[in-house]
Amino acid sequence: MPTLRHSTFHALRPRWWTLAAVAAGALLLTGCAPWRLMTASDLAKASRPYAAQPAQPERRILVVGDSTAVGTGAARPEDSLAGRIGAAHPRWQIDNLARNGAKFEDVQAQLEQARPGYDLVLVLAGGNDVIRLTSEQQLHGHMEQAIRTAKARGKQVVLMPCGNVGHAPLFMPPVSWFLEGRSKRLHATAQAVALESGVRYIRLLKPRAQDPFVQRADALHAADGLHPSSAGYQQWYEELLRQEGLASLTGG
Known part of the structure; x- marks a missing residue:
């Protein structure tokens, strides 16, 4: 029996x-307003990934990931994180293979499309794994595999997961509390994988009381209350420079 x-x-x-x-x-x-969901869908459809192809590039950068790597929510591609890198370094080639809705499992497929030889691979993903309930075990495996492939494509790799999804105005309690916990576990996984793999990790996760995306929610979020706005991507760019500095990463 x-x-x-x-x-x-x-x-x-x-x-x-x-x-x-x-x-x-x-x-x-x-746990979220239906009109914001429709707005998020419209923003994703209208977004275009920033890329730059100068005639004689000084550096070659590959961007992969989800909608935050595409720049969804920014008023124009130049206002995205990749666009701001391009504006600061007009002689850098920037290839962007990111796609809206991508999880870390999909990032692996993006990387497989790219050839080796990049100076820097920038990986922006994780939000969809948080929202779509990827298990911690699966997330660790997918992230580990993606970073391993990224290292084979570039001399340097930067892993930059999104901030705390639970702090986005799109979500209301108790869903926001649930996603806040999942976001913390995402970053714990990212930090562990980065340490194991020897790549750079950018921490956008902050306590609610210190998170600019809470303190300046209207300014830093797009109309959907989920993606960064143009000002939000500027905040991410400043955080990237503060924690790492792109020129030092690429040897510039």
């Missing part, structure tokens, strides 16, 4: 996992 119960439990476990995922998805949808 114990064997039968054990077998029955394992037979039913996938069903329970499915029900839990459906329930969590429903909770996420009820």
